[in-house]
Amino acid sequence: MINIAIIILGIVMIFSAIYAFRTKKIINSIIASGAISLIVSVIFIILSAPDVAMTEASIGSGLTTIVFLFALGKARSKIDSKGGKDD
Amino acid sequence: MILTTVLGFILIILGIWGMLTQKNLFKMVIGFSILDSGIHLVIVSLGYIKDKTAPIIDSDILANNASSQVVDPIPSALVLTAIVIGLAVTALMLTYIIQLVNTHNFDSKNMKDPLSITSYEELKW
Amino acid sequence: MIRTVLIYATLILMVIIFFPLLSEIKPLSQLNPLAKRYVEDSTKNLNSPNIVTSIVVTYRGLDTLGEVTVLFLATTGIGFLIKRRKKNGEKGAFQASEILQTGSLFLFPIIILFGTYIFLHGHLTPGGGFQGGVLIASASVLLIMANVNIKLNHTVLHFIESLSGFLYVIIGTIGLFLLGSFLDPKFLPLGKFGSLFSAGAIPIIYSLIGLKVGAELTNIVDSLRAEGMEDEK
Amino acid sequence: MTTQIFIKIGYACISIAVMVAYGLLTGGVMARIRARVYGRYGAPVWQPFLDIFKNLNKRTAISHGMMFYLGPIFRFAGGLGTYLFIPAVFGSVLFANFSGAGDIFLVMYFIFFGQLGMALGAGEGGHPYSGIAIARGLAQMSAFEVPFALAVISIVVQYDTFSITEIVAAQQGGILHWTMFTNPLATIAAFIALLGMNMQSPFDIVIAPQEIPIGPPTEFPSQFLSMLQTNRGLFLVAKLILFMNLFYGGATSVWILFLKTFIIYLANLFIGVSFPRYRIEQAIKFFLKYPTIIGIIAIILMAMK
Amino acid sequence: MVNPLYMFILFLAFGFLFAILDKMGRKVTLTLFYGVLLANFIIPLYWIWGIFSGTTSGTEISTAGFMAPISINLRFGFEEIIIVLLVNFLGLLSAIYLSDKFKKSSINGMILFMVLLMSIDGLVMTRDIFNIFVFLEILSIATYSLIAIEKNRDSLSAGFKYMLAGGIASAFILIGIIFLYRFTGTLNLDDMIGKSHLLVGKAGFLSLYLFLFAILLELKPFPANGWALDVYQAVNEGLVAIIAVASSAAIFFVLYKFLPLVPSEYYGYLGGVGLVTFFFSNLIGLKQKNPNRLLGYSSIAQMGLLLATLSILKSFGSNDLIIFQIVGGLFINHFLAKAALFWLVGIVKKNDISAWTNLRTNPSLLIFLGVFILALSGLPPFPGFWAKWDFVMILASKGSYFSIIGILLASLFEITYLFRWLGFAMKKTDSTEKIDLPISKEFPIAISAIALLVFSVVTTYFFKEFSFIQILPLVGLVLMYLFGYLPVKVKGFVAIVIISTYAIKLYSLVSGLELFFAAILVVGSLVQIIATMYRSGKREGFYPFLVMMIIAIGNLVIAKTYLSFFFQWELMTIASYFLIMKGKEVTSAGLKYIIFSMGAAYFIMTGFAFAPVIPAINLSLINTIGMKHIGILSLSLLSIGFLIKIGSLGFHVWVPDTYNKADDDTTSYLSSIVSKAGIFGFFLLAVAIVKNASLDTELLLTIIGWIGVMTAIIASIMAAFQENVKKLIAYSSIGQLGYIILALSAFNHIGWLAALNLTLNHMLFKLMIFLAIAGVIMRTKTTNMYEMGGLIKKMPWSYISVLMGIIGLSGVPPLAGFGTKWMLYNALIERGWYLQAGAALFASGIAFLYLFRLIYTVFLGQAKPEHKDIKAAPLWLLIPQYIAIAVVMLISMKPILLLKPLSEMISVYIPTNLGWVGDKLITVNGYWNGSQVMNVTMIIFGIPFLWMLFITRKVQKVKQFNIVFAAERPDRPETTHFAHNMYAHYNKAMGFLVTPKLAIKFWDRVSEWISSSGATLRNFYSGNGQTYLLQIILYFIILYSIMGGK
Secondary structure (H helix, E strand, C coil): CHHHHHHHHHHHHHHHHHHHHHCCCHHHHHHHHHHHHHHHHHHHHHCCCHHHHHHHHHHHHHHHHHHHHHHHHHHHHHHHHCCCCCC | CHHHHHHHHHHHHHHHHHHHHCCEHHHHHHHHHHHHHHHHHHHHHHCCECCCECCECCCCCCHHHHHHCECCHHHHHHHHHHHHHHHHHHHHHHHHHHHHHHCCCCCCCCCCCCCEHHHCCCCCC | CHHHHHHHHHHHHHHHHHHHHHHCCCCECCCCHHHHHHHHHHHHHHCCCEHHHHHHHHHCHHHHHHHHHHHHHHHHHHHHHCCCCCCCCCCCCCCCCHHHHHHHHHHHHHHHHHHHHHHHCCCCCCCCHHHHHHHHHHHHHHHHHHCCCCCCCHHHHHHHHHHHHHHHHHHHHHHHHHHCCCCCHHHCCCCCCCCCCCCCCHHHHHHHHHHHHHHHHHHHHHHCCHHHCCCCC | CHHHHHHHHHHHHHHHHHHHHHHHHHHHHHHHHHHHHCCCCCCCCCHHHHHHHHHHCCCCCEECCHHHHHHHHHHHHHHHHHHHCCCCCCCCCCCCCCHHHECHHHHHHHHHHHHHHHHHHHHHCCCHHHHHHHHHHHHHHHHHHHHHHHHHHHHHHHHCCCCHHHHHHHCCCCHHHCHHHHCHHHHHHHHHHHHHHCCCCCCCCCCCCCCCCCCHHHHCCHHHHHHHHHHHHHHHHHHHHHHHHHHCCCCCCHHHHHHHHHHHHHHHHHHHHCCCCCCHHHHHHHHHCHHHHHHHHHHHHHHHC | CCCCHHHHHHHHHHHHHHHHHHHHCHHHHHHHHHHHHHHHHHHHHHHHHHHHHCCCCCEEEECCCCCCCCCCEEEECHHHHHHHHHHHHHHHHHHHHCHHHHHHCCHHHHHHHHHHHHHHHHHHHECEHHHHHHHHHHHHHHHHHHHCCCCCHHHHHHHHHHHHHHHHHHHHHHHHHHHHHHHHCCCEHHHHHHCHHHCCHHHHHHHHHHHHHHHHHHCCCCCCCHHHHHHHHHCCHHHHHHHHHHHHHHHHHHHHHHHHHCCHHHHHHHHHHHHHHHHHHHHHHCCCCCHHHHHHHHHHHHHHHHHHHHHHHHHHCCCHHHHHHHHHHHHHHHHHHHHHHHHHHHHHCCCCHHHHHHHHHCHHHHHHHHHHHHHHCCCCCCHHHHHHHHHHHHHHHHCCHHHHHHHHHHHHHHHHHHHHHHHHHHCCCCCCCCCCCCHHHHHHHHHHHHHHHHHHHHHHHHHCCCCCCCCHHHHHHHHHHHCCCCCHHHHHHHHHHHHHHHHHHHHCCCCCHHHHHHHHHHHHHHHHHHHHCCCCCCCCCHHHHHHHHHHHHHHHHHCCCHHHHHHHHHHHHHHHHHHHCCCCCCHHHHHHHHHHHHHHHHHHHHHHHHCCCCCCCCCCHHHHCCCCCCCHHHHHHHHHHHHHHHCCCCCCCHHHHHHHHCCHHHHHHHHHHHHHHHHHHHHHHHHHHHHCCCCCCHHHHHHHHHHHHHHHHHHHHHHHCCCEHHHHHHHHHHHHHHHHHHHHHHCCHHHHHHHHHHHHHHHHHHHHHHHHHHHHHHHHCCCEHHHCCCHHHCCHHHHHHHHHHHHHHHCCCCCHHHHHHHHHHHHHHHHCCHHHHHHHHHHHHHHHHHHHHHHHHHHCCCCCHHHCCCCCCCHHHHHHHHHHHHHHHHHHHCHHHHHHHHHHHHHCCCCCCCEEECCEEECCCCEEEHHHHHHHHHHHHHHHHHHHHHHCCCCEECCCCCCCECCECCCCHHHHCCCCCCCHHHHHHHHHHHCCCHHHHHHHHHHHHHHHHHHHHHHHCCCCHHHHHHHHHHHHHHHHHHHCCC
16 A cells, blocks of 8 residues: 555656656756655655654755745846846 | 665666756756755665654653664664755755856857856866 | 767666665664664653654764754855845845735744744654754745845844854853763753653754754845845956 | 116117108009009109108298197107007017007007097198098098908907907918908908008098098198108008908018018009999998998807807 | 864854854954964864873764764874874965955855864764765865855856766765665764674675765766866865865875775775876876866876875785875875965966966075975975885885886876976076065965975984985085075085085995995086086075085985985985076976986886895995895896986987086086986996896896997987087987996906996096086087187187097097996907997997097187187186096006006906006906006107107298188188088988987877877866766766676
8 A cells, every 4th residue: 555655656756857857947847856855755754754754845845946946036037137048 | 665765766866867968057956956855765765664653752652662663763864964965055056056157158149058067168178 | 979878878877786775675674773772772861752853963963063064054155155235126026915925924923933843842753953944944935935025134144043053062062061072962951751841952952953944044045036136246 | 677668669669660661662652553553654662752851841830729730740649659559570579569558459449549639630720621521531430440340359259369469379370370261251341441441442532632622631731741641651551560460460570571561452452443432421331231241240250169 | 182072163163153253343253263273273283292292192082972883973093183183284274375365255255164174174083974974065065165265157167067076976975874874783984894794795885885986086086087177277276275185185084994894805996096096197187287277187196196005005904004104105295285286376376387487586486386396296305205115115015017107107297297387487587577475375385395394304314214414415405505695606615515524424434336436426526516616696506406416426325225225316316407407498308307317216216126125234235235136127127217317228318408408517417427326326236136146137238238339329420410519418428328338237347347447437528528518608608519610729728628538538548548448348358249349349430420520610620700709718617627637647647546446346246357467457358558558659649749849940820711722712710610510421321320310209209199198088078067977977887897896
């Protein structure tokens, strides 16, 4: 039962990872990577590691994603303001 | 749990794959963070013991036989550290990207993409 | 082309190399002696039910100090790389709705409170300084997201950050002074097993960590805000 | 001890006087013969004597400098020395000279003494052609020296000694004991080298009048020239005696010496005359080819015996 | 003792507080900053003092109130203390160097710097593998952040590449750690070492490998190190000093700690990784012009060398003391020198080493550069020298031929690019471009240099038990340096006093052959010092090295061990190099000189390495060498080394250039004295062979003999074709040295006698000729012979000197030169080397060509109008020449005075078969009475001379152009002085032997091939961060398949 859940989560995770690298939009890949972290944190709970799950969820999928988004926004605004090309 | 270890390694390989194939700096960093997640998964899964609880001694688990009831707490402790470090590195990488874009020469003649790793090859040999 | 082939060959070889790690590992059936000692020692000598916390804060306290340092370094480094603009920025491109703004102001203290709860109970329940700290930081993030033009008081942030870090080191030094061992939390009474004020200095350390992490992460996020862009050239 | 030395010096003086006379005479005779070969009448055989006396009585009034002045003296001393270190007549005390002072290598190197001094003297004359001639002469010398040296080494190996007296002694007891027959290859190599050494045709480009109108000898007038001419006679004889001692059984009396050296010289001359003149680089290449190979074979044969 | 954790506490507490404290003003934080750094330098210093005074032997520190396996523990033993001391020392210096940056930029810089140092200390001290990871990450992140201290694009892109590589490394290390934990059940290193038997199977190995690889990666192994090079190139030098030196040191120490866990059969592979890195980094570095990147290559190479030495020694099972000595020596050498060089680069701010000529405007910086480059090159007295020596000795004793070849070849590459750099810096230019030099930047460099020197002297004097006389060359150097401000004449006098004192001391120490060589080398030098006084001005830096060189050469003779000999040898090389570098336009010649000299030195070193240890008798090497059975390999290597040093055929290419470009009086030293050191080496060899009668050296001697005679021939021909007077004499020198080794290799009594005589004669004759020519060059200001001519009238004293010289060299009787030639032929015939004898005669025939050219084109012929008012050579130059002439005359008149004692010296080794009848020397085949020849010659020369004097009347001096050809009076000396291309005809005949310039072509090809292969290899470093990543992972795979494939 748990194994099946893990396998399903795993498949989602792998596809998210592939999607993260295949998608053109960086914002999508950031979200996908956040999703991976979230799934990982779920697996951590299954693995009886609540501390780690909390940390992964808050830092890995939460804060990291936010940092990514902010950084992307900052880089974008720079490129746009300097008249650079869009990515 | 072997399954999660396998998953962890798959994430590691995927992360390396991303770092090796993606030209975009952001995606390389994403590759790195996926690699990191994979490693964390591997670490925690190595400490897992089937049918045991989290290493928190509730009142119902007596202190004297607690050691036969819980999963290995050490990997969890290590992963905590690793996650925070991962965040720090990721944040710093992103800051670097911002600064690289900042110092990019946005000349109309300069066709280099400021977000591509191939634009930063001035130093070599 | 060659490069692509090389990359995939590399990946396949990596899989082959890593394979023994999967195939030769047998699932654990019981704790190894060291883990066992941790579990037993933590309950007996430290009075801390959350063994992960006691490992993180006490047994491997030096790691944690390092970990805090890493985060501190990241903040410092990012601050070193990106200097904030002194004057107010122009209005952001996007303005959050009033509901969101109000909601965030309402949620902010609650999240802070929750974060504080988590790190204070780090030795009892799952979570601890880091998780609590992140929650505090996420409260600030919420505030920033909701109100783009908000200006955080960096002096206060720095003050919290510096002081909590300093106090962490001082507490460690007190252990060294009193008990001859750096980061020894046992100079405070161990208290009653399972109560808030137990496990020596662990709750204090974890609280300091929580404060520090919260302040640092807030700082990092704030540094990376798009409108805080600093142009030095 | 002192008397011995004086006797020795006295002997040396006599020996030198005889050989100078003989050398000049030989030169005259040869000039005559050469003239006849070319179909001319030629000067009288005593012409060299006349030249010397004539020149001796002239005085130079100019000087190019110290080295110019010393050049002919070096040259003359070189000729004298070369002769004096060779035992001229085997078994004769009178003609033993100072051969006790050194062996074959001393003689070989002493030959250079005069040449070096002469070269320096001529060099100070300031005329570029002297330099050219000397350069050519030295180049040729460095080449003919090789077969000669190889021949000498071959003989040294053959007789296991450096001493000229002992080499001659080993050749006594019949014509077949001569090096010429016991070591013909060395003799051939040395014979060819002698042509170069005497700067005879075909290796006479160094002093050939047609090539260098004003070579070193013409730089020096009057008493210098007389000294050079005297030396020419003595030096020639010295070289011939050396060859005779090394290859042709030496001489047990002055008369045999005269005979042998004359024949050697004559043979040398005849063979040389029948070849066209070599350019300097051709001469060098020639010497370093066949005579050298012959010399090497001679050494190897002797080393294997 | 202070708990070392206070260092962490200080660093961290102030690191955390600085953000607040900075509000009180930068002065406060700056003071605190330097205070903390100073305190943290003093703490380990205190511990070191404790260790040496015996009050402590280090400590183990546990944290958190629990004992080791449960909690993290740290060790502060001897090694840790030393490294922490060095790191904190460097940190302090670096901080001083960076002080202007810290003053201006934000407080974060200081914080990052302190935490960086803390992490390095932590890496060194911790005994917990996960803690290693944490400190490694702190180190990395602090470094990443600090790299942006200069926010330019290069720094940032280099930093980003660094982060990618660092990210991969930390990923690997983390996987490794968790599996190590899983297998052994512990994170404590000592605990884990006890349980290393649990690391079984592929997985066990892989977990070790992952950790090891990450550490290796941080040590920047070739070729997975492109990212590091970019960092070295782009980042601020003050910081790079820390990254390249202190961080690498800490990581290296981590490896050292981790090694006991690795099964010993893998040490060899690690050594291989190190060697490959050392070799290829130096190879690629050859092409590098940018000093930062050059130092980057050098740093990486040095780390590779450290890795190689450590793991190879471990694999040999050497004891810890030896490992500590060798690795420690190399380590300290690299540590101090490299950091300071990076700082220096930061001061000079030139992106191309060829632009470093402005360093001349600041002599102190130039001296520092010299010190550091000498240290990095492994020259004495610096620690690298001892380490390299010991290491090669051990490698040789284990028969690791490939390692020796690799290390020495790579060292040669390193020397090449380092000395090229030094050469550029020493180049004489008119540039007056001043270097901006704040005291804060020069101070750390000066301190490093002083620390390095003090350390070197202390190790040399105390630990290597070198006596005072052995370090006297260095003392002499310093002593003469103190007189630097005095004029040349005074300094020359001081030098004479010093050398005389030394000579007197030396005289009491030597006997037999030693005495002979000591006399030639030291007295010969002493006489020539007089000549050096002909210069005016101060001639700074000349006398110190001159004195150093002379004493070193003298010490060669009395050296008692291989090491001592080699030590003096290298000192001699250094001193002569710097003397040569005093010349004009000497950059490339000097480089050639040092490369060939070092190549020779390495051959000698390996030769000694393969020789048996000599018994510890208090006798000099020439008495003891060969007392134990010495192998043919050792002899051959030594022969090659000495052959290079004397510039034998094939190795001669450095000689003409060097002799030509060096100062004229230096050239005289090189030819007459320094080359004799090589001859002395040959005598050592010869003695060794004599004492090993059972050894079959026939082939070796025959080869050496033929090399000698061919050298004589080819060098003579080459000499004949030179237009440059110094090159002509240089080739002549090469040829004469060929005779010496020919005579020596004949290996009979008379042969050795000839060799000794030739040595003395060559010294005297070359002294005369070179000094005479020095005077001529000084007056005519040209070295082209066709621009001279007719100088006999203006410089008669020099002429006589040259005349005597050429008579002597050509071997024309009656001068002593003949005796030596005569003995040579005797020796050759006695030996049965008939063809060699013929060839030697051929060579001496050719010698006439160049000797005549030398004297004719310079002194005879037509004088040039511009030389109308030329003066005679300075008296200073003439005095030594005439002293030499006097000696020559004496030994020509009475050869027996010299020959008899020499014969006695030789008969110790080879019994004599010579007979003496009065003055007559009788050999197996011939005889020679030198005195009689002299007397006869004097008489037959004297009589005509007197006669001519008698008959010559008043003469009139002729005018210059009192010559006529074809009825034309020449008017220009150029057309009448036959000097240019004098032996054109000879060239037509014999030029084919020398025009291919096979040796030059060969060495050109070699150097071209080496540098182009370096250039090809460096294409690895494409500059693309992703490619670097791919390289790293490929390296991971390849190294795994090599190491774990079995």
